[in-house]
Amino acid sequence: MKLLLVIIALLGIWVHGAGAGESALTTTFQPLDGLGSGHIVITAVTCHDWYAHSGPATAVGLISAVNVPPTNNRKEATEDLNLASMCGVRFLASDLGDPQAPLELTMEVTRFAIPARVDHPKEYVIRACLECLRRCLPEKLRQTPVTVQAAEENRGWMGEIVREFNAHDRSRVFFNPRQ
Numbered sequence: 001m002k003l004l005l006v007i008i009a010l011l012g013i014w015v016h017g018a019g020a021g022e023s024a025l026t027t028t029f030q031p032l033d034g035l036g037s038g039h040i041v042i043t044a045v046t047c048h049d050w051y052a053h054s055g056p057a058t059a060v061g062l063i064s065a066v067n068v069p070p071t072n073n074r075k076e077a078t079e080d081l082n083l084a085s086m087c088g089v090r091f092l093a094s095d096l097g098d099p100q101a102p103l104e105l106t107m108e109v110t111r112f113a114i115p116a117r118v119d120h121p122k123e124y125v126i127r128a129c130l131e132c133l134r135r136c137l138p139e140k141l142r143q144t145p146v147t148v149q150a151a152e153e154n155r156g157w158m159g160e161i162v163r164e165f166n167a168h169d170r171s172r173v174f175f176n177p178r179q
Contacts, residue, residue: 023050028062029135031083031128031177033118040083040120040128040177042135059136060093060105063129083120088112089129096140103144105133109158110151126158127175130165134174142170 026049034041047062067082080086088111094104107129114122133146145166150158168174 023048025049026059026062027136028059028065029132030063030065030067031125031132032067032081033083033086033120034177035081038119040124042128042131042175042177044135059138060091060133060141063132063136064090079117083118083125084129084132086115086118087122087125089126091129091133093141094144096138103141105137105141105144105146106149107133107146107158107162108149109154110149112150112154112158123157123161124175124177126161128177130161131173131175134165134170137170 026047027044028047029042030045032041032043045062045065045067047059047065049058049062051058064084065082066080066085068078068080071077084090088109090108092104092106092108094101109126112122114120114125118125120128130146137144146162148155148158148162165174
């Protein structure tokens with residue numbers, strides 16, 4: 001009887017593990033502080049995606065992942081360079097694995113703030129984040145309008161930038177930080 005209970009328990013663990021997602025490497029885009037260059041650098045970033053097979057467009061969510069690049073000076077270079085994560089910009093996307101889920105893209109910026117060490121205009125940060133979104137959108141979400149969740153004091157100016165983004169041809173660059 002004890003052997004039967006052990007076998008049932010092991011089968012339960014195996015079945016539970018078989019349903020869990022697998023991790024994989026995924027590429028997203030992030031707006032990085034160019035440090036001494038004075039420009040925002042929009043770059044492809046390889047991420048370890050722990051939920052790669054879970055359904056949502058994970059490259060979209062990883063736009064705001066902390067980015068502390070590898071360095072040859074680990075004592076000094078320890079700060080996050082991702083402007084999206086530093087400033088509180090997050091993107092949420094519908095679960096593409098659920099055929100019943102409506103197609104949605106949300107820019108959640110209720111805690112948006114520019115840290116003192118960042119000297120880029122707030123409009124540039126938002127535009128750069130939206131350009132990152134444009135670059136990593138899966139085909140299914142390519143034409144989905146972005147909605148904004150922002151604090152009252154930011155809703156107006158951010159809403160204007162998002163309206164401009166929603167009207168923009170997403171096959172073309174929305175924001176180039178070097179211009």
